[in-house]
Amino acid sequence: MERYDILVVGELNVDLILNRLPSLPVEGKEILAEDMTLTLGSSSAIFASNAAVLGNKVAFLGKVGNDSFADLVITSLQNKGVNTNHIIKSKSEQTGATIVLNYGEDRAMVTYAGAMETLSVSDISEDVLIKARHLHVSSIFLQPALKQGLISLFSKAKNLGLTTSIDMQWDPDEKWEVDLEKLLPLTDVFLPNEAELLALTSTKNIDDAIETVRPYINTLALKMGNKGSRGVQGNEDVFVKPWLNKNVVDAIGAGDSFNAGFITKYLEGFSLNECLKYGNLAGAVNTTGAGGTGAFVSLKEFRKTALDRFGVKY
Ligand SMILES: Nc1ncnc2c1ncn2[C@@H]1O[C@H](COP(=O)(O)OP(=O)(O)O)[C@@H](O)[C@H]1O
Ligand SMILES: [Mg+2]
Known part of the structure; x- marks a missing residue:
């Protein structure tokens, strides 16, 4: 049986990034961008790609449409060595997309979530879970159907002997409805x-949030962004x-790269301190x-970037 170090369950979309705009767009008018990039988007995909680059065997389970954006997403993941056999191609939905408008330091974004919204726990069979040592889930507020079944997914994974991690990411609705009492005990990291963390716990300072x-x-x-990280x-x-x-x-994906670094060391059995250090390093390299x-x-x-830019040898 094929085995994975990490099974990533999460959202998939493309990013269409328009750069060097003369202004932000104005209703009823047209402006020209001087530069454009169409690329793999989504937090979960950044985590999966970078965890694979750091040496893990990674498989992805997510939902896309049956369209050319889906081909771009799948090929990009494969190019980084991520197994894409468990990605579901919906016939009735489209692959999600984010249009990013970069204007100087400002940016405006529009997202169409698409197929990611209907990925559900019933799409994740035990046969897939047992192939993995670790389950990582990201961006639950973009995936309402998945969020509904999260506790049952994590219970199942734990019963099958997997370790688990979650990066919930920002809630665009800012409702932060998560049963932390039930979910966190089933979450290893x-x-x-x-x-x-402040928003999830409705607190105003980090020490209260941690308590x-x-x-x-x-x-x-x-x-903690450019302040580093803290582990408890x-x-x-x-x-x-x-x-x-x-x-x-840019700091796009720094948090996802941190996750990839942290989980890599976690799965190798390293101390909390070592995991945080490698997470920080992956986050820092991400920003280069x-x-x-x-x-x-x-x-x-x-490793070369780590040495040349930060003087660290790994
Ligand atoms: N300017 C920076 N220099 C070095 N490391 C950084 C910088 N910004 C972020 N990082 C690293 O990346 C990690 C994740 O970034 P952060 O912005 O906190 O995550 P998120 O993207 O989830 O908001 C940080 O904990 C830190 O280790
Ligand atoms: Mg983040």
Whole structure:
């Protein structure tokens, strides 16, 4: 039987990025962009690609349409060595897309979610789960059908002996309806950023937020942007400084790359401190290239960037 280190369950879409606009668009008028990129989008896909580059055997389970965007998504994942056999092609829905309008430091985005909205736990069979050592789920608020069945998915995974992680990401509706008491005990690694943890716990400072989730968590890995990261596990509570990049190309996907680094070391059995360090390094390397996957070409290149830019040897 084929085995995976990580099964990623999550959203898939393309990003159509329009750069160098003369202004943001105005109703009723047309403007011209001077530059355009059509590329693999979605947090889950960035995580999967970069976890594969860092040396894990990764398979993806998600839902796309039966269209050319789907081909782009699938080919891009395959190019990074991600197994795409479990991606479902819906006949009645379209692949999601995000149009990104970059104007100077400002950006406006429009997303059509498409097929990701109907991916549900019934699409994830036990036969697929048992092939994996670890289950990672991301972006639950973009996937309402999946979110509904999350606790049953995580219970099933735990019963089958998998370890689990989740990066819930931002809730566009800002309702933050998650049963943390039930979900977090089934989650081995919980990977929010500071804003998300505050919103999820309806608290105003991080220490209160951590106290709120402490009774339910196994491992918390909290992402703190250019301040680094903090980990909480049992009685341990550690802060790890970032490898600060002062020439950030962009921070798109830094959190997903952090997740990929953290989970890589977690699956190798390393300490909380080591996992946070490698997460920080992956986040920092992410910021040296365009988009979420630009800086992750191969493990060799990753190590070279780590050494050349941050003086770290791995
Ligand atoms: N300017 C930076 N220099 C170095 N590392 C960074 C920088 N920005 C982010 N990181 C790293 O990437 C991780 C994730 O970034 P963050 O912005 O917190 O996540 P998210 O994208 O989920 O909001 C951080 O914890 C940090 O380790
Ligand atoms: Mg994030």
